[in-house]
């Protein structure tokens with residue numbers, strides 16, 4: 001039963017997030033695509049005048065991504081909502097590399113932000129009302145595990 005116990009530990013450290021566009025409010029969770037065995041998040045990636053869908057793992061802490069557009073390591077890309085085409089970059093700059101951060105709204109409240117530079121692993125969860133939102137976040141997460 002050791003393997004089973006380890007699996008639970010892994011799931012408990014990987015939080016599956018559900019996000020929406022801060023501009024139009026539509027879900028960014030892909031209906032078809034899966035990464036890490038969970039529904040992937042889908043945005044429009046733009047780089048050097050080209051664009052293609054980008055799929056990100058919805059597991060918080062996972063860096064799994066998939067796209068036909070190959071952004072070179074160390075280059076910042078553009079991220080747009082696939083529904084309303086809003087630019088998802090925010091004013092905040094990455095503390096690590098200085099590139100602009102990108103933000104999605106969590107459906108339970110708060111935001112998940114990550115660095116727009118390829119290869120930079122900076123990302124964070126932010127809650128405006130940490131007590132309520134964090135609690136709601138963990139509650140929905142625990143529900144998903146049952």
Ligand SMILES: [Zn+2]
Nearest residue numbers: 021024081084
């Ligand atoms: Zn949108």
Ligand SMILES: [Zn+2]
Nearest residue numbers: 094097115120
């Ligand atoms: Zn960065």
